[in-house]
Amino acid sequence: MDAVRGAHANPILRGLGAPDPARIGEARDAGLFVLHFASAHHRLAVILDVMRYYARQANLDPTDFPALVSAEAASGGRSPDEVAEDAYQQAIALAPTLAEAHFALARLRQLQGKHELALSGLATTLKHPLHARASPSAFLHANAHWERATLLEDVERDADALQAYQAAPVGAGLIRRASCPGRALLPPHRARRRSDRGVPEMHGLFAPLFS
Secondary structure, eight states: OHHHHHHHHHHHHHHHTTOOOOHHHHOOOOOHHHHHHHHHHHHHHHHHHHHHHHHHTTTTOOOOHHHHHHHHTTTTTTTTHHHHHHHHHHHHHHHHHOOHHHHHHHHHHTTTOOOHHOOOOHHHHTSSSSTTTTGGGHHHHHHHHHHHHHHHHHHTTTTHHHHHHHSSOGGGOOOOOOTTOOTTSOOOOOOOOTTTTGGGGSSSOOSSSSS
């Protein structure tokens, strides 16, 4: 609980969705509460990656980049993706059928290059229904199919990737990646391009804490 209080007290993590520990009873769902705590750190990790990239591109000393210094300090000395990974696992322990937690952990492992763990987590996501408070427009399962397909493509399992692309519902507005010219077996464009394709966890994929 100290970690949750500390995260909510930090304006950066609070802005990224760290939940208020005073409202944990109101949430009535400990697994979902921990998921939101974890996802705030996951978002911080994504933002830090982007900020560090631009600092390198601009040849900036990180200590001369105040926003980066503040963001790096937000997770209290721990790597935010380590905090997120531990908390996602705790959320799954509290709510084993919480599809959103399986998806989020799989995405984190995908970004870490842990492909087999990510594939396993995405497959588990697809076995469980959306949380009762989730918005159907979040397209969680469609995102899981898509991320699984791109991962299978990365490891050159093209036939499996094709099946995964075909399983992603057209209504999710997904397209095939344009990064594999010459792989004729991959599917054509399915719908509009999504500008948020790279980091779905930055958007409203998860069920709200409060109804």
